[in-house]
Amino acid sequence: xxxxxxxxxxxxxxxxxxxxxxxxxxxxxxxxxxxxxxxxxxxxxxxxxxxxxxxxxxxxxxxxxxxxxxxxxxxxxxxxxxxxxxxxxxxxxxxxxxxxxxxxxxxxxxxxxxxxxxxxxxxxxxxxxxxxxxxxxxxxxxxxxxxxxxxxxxxxxxxxxxxxxxxxxxxxxxxxxxxxxxxxxxxxxxxxxxxxxxxxxxxxxxxxxxxxxxxxxxxxxxxxxxxxxxxxxxxxxxxxxxxxxxxxxxxxxxxxxxxxxxxxxxxxxxxxxxxxxxxxxxxxxxxxxxxxxxxxxxxxxxxxx
Amino acid sequence: xxxxxxxxxxxxxxxxxxxxxxxxxxxxxxxxxxxxxxxxxxxxxxxxxxxxxxxxxxxxxxxxxxxxxxxxxxxxxxxxxxxxxxxxxxxxxxx
Numbered sequence: 008x009x010x011x012x013x014x015x016x017x018x019x020x021x022x023x024x025x026x027x028x029x030x031x032x033x034x035x036x037x038x039x040x041x042x043x044x045x046x047x048x049x050x051x052x053x054x055x056x057x058x059x060x061x062x063x064x065x066x067x068x069x070x071x072x073x074x075x076x077x078x079x080x081x082x083x084x085x086x087x088x089x090x091x092x093x094x095x096x097x098x099x100x101x102x103x104x105x106x107x108x109x110x111x112x113x114x115x116x117x118x119x120x121x122x123x124x125x126x127x128x129x130x131x132x133x134x135x136x137x138x139x140x141x142x143x144x145x146x147x148x149x150x151x152x153x154x155x156x157x158x159x160x161x162x163x164x165x166x167x168x169x170x171x172x173x174x175x176x177x178x179x180x181x182x183x184x185x186x187x188x189x190x191x192x193x194x195x196x197x198x199x200x201x202x203x204x205x206x207x208x209x210x211x212x213x214x215x216x217x218x219x220x221x222x223x224x225x226x227x228x229x230x231x232x233x234x235x236x237x238x239x240x241x242x243x244x245x246x247x248x249x250x251x252x253x254x255x256x257x258x259x260x261x262x263x264x265x266x267x268x269x270x271x272x273x274x275x276x277x278x279x280x281x282x283x284x285x286x287x288x289x290x291x292x293x294x295x296x297x298x299x300x301x302x303x304x305x306x307x308x309x310x311x312x
Numbered sequence: 313x314x315x316x317x318x319x320x321x322x323x324x325x326x327x328x329x330x331x332x333x334x335x336x337x338x339x340x341x342x343x344x345x346x347x348x349x350x351x352x353x354x355x356x357x358x359x360x361x362x363x364x365x366x367x368x369x370x371x372x373x374x375x376x377x378x379x380x381x382x383x384x385x386x387x388x389x390x391x392x393x394x395x396x397x398x399x400x401x402x403x404x405x406x407x
Contacts (some may be wrong), residue, residue: 144399217403
């Protein structure tokens with residue numbers, strides 16, 4: 008655990024006034040507040056550091072203690088002990104017992120080991136807001152395979168030691184968030200619990216490309232079938248399907264298989280389409296006889312033109 | 313006052329959060345949250361409380377005024393749309 012220079016974090020001098028500290032904090036908080044930087048983990052980390060620095064430097068008692076013991080944080084325990092002995096005589100606790108100050112988005116309450124060693128775990132104090140109402144929201148991320156997202160299925164998660172079994176509807180999108188109302192932190196003063204937000208990250212374990220509810224795939228097609236027509240069997244997410252190839256099908260021709268794409272989220276029985284692009288493959292390692300036939304064909308074509 | 317399911321009166325909400333009614337009314341006027349009216353009372357839905365808290369922190373802790381909040385909300389919507397687009401395009405590329 009390293010010493011943290013809170014003055015440096017806020018970019019202020021050691022003799023900065025309370026007003027300077029407030030101004031510096033607000034300037035940095037406006038830049039790095041997680042609500043202003045969605046999906047940016049770096050901003051969350053930076054904001055925690057800024058918040059912690061402000062927590063200490065904006066409180067005259069904490070600032071005094073930090074200035075006195077900050078660099079020798081290991082001695083802080085002795086300081087704490089002495090302080091406890093003093094306050095045993097009925098005096099209030101100078102740092103503890105405060106109310107939690109939330110900044111939303113679930114990033115609050117994360118203080119460094121350095122902070123905890125100096126101020127204890129209850130070092131955070133009350134902010135502007137008074138009594139809390141709704142409990143804090145929890146956020147969790149879950150990884151799914153595309154083949155799993157194809158079907159509605161049950162999934163069990165453990166969030167804060169609590170097992171939660173949810174139904175993941177087929178067709179869920181990559182990055183989609185599901186809200187489970189009431190599974191967040193308990194509310195205060197009879198207020199509702201916070202909510203649990205689960206973000207799904209979907210990894211493609213198939214050969215298909217998914218664009219919304221539609222799927223895209225390539226299908227190799229031999230020259231003879233492309234020219235003369237015939238049947239090909241292709242794999243879809245729902246199993247094998249036989250396709251009729253029309254004669255003289257050109258390379259890169261795309262056919263649409265209606266309803267063979269991905270299920271539409273929360274619309275039972277509704278599916279996107281599957282787009283199959285043919286890739287005509289020219290024959291290789293031709294036998295003498297085959298070469299003869301191609302030459303004959305070439306001559307025939309020349310004569311026609 | 314009639315109790316509404318899944319919503320709380322603006323007065324009650326303000327007393328819980330220790331904020332002024334005018335702030336919530338102003339958010340409503342700027343289209344940042346949507347209040348429902350019943351008789352003479354205004355209510356805010358539980359699903360909007362997360363947004364309200366967000367704006368509260370920005371306004372009271374970061375000293376951002378109502379015009380600033382409106383601009384931020386607009387830009388955040390844009391950021392979100394772009395992030396979704398990037399994700400969709402990445403999916404399409406298979407990366």
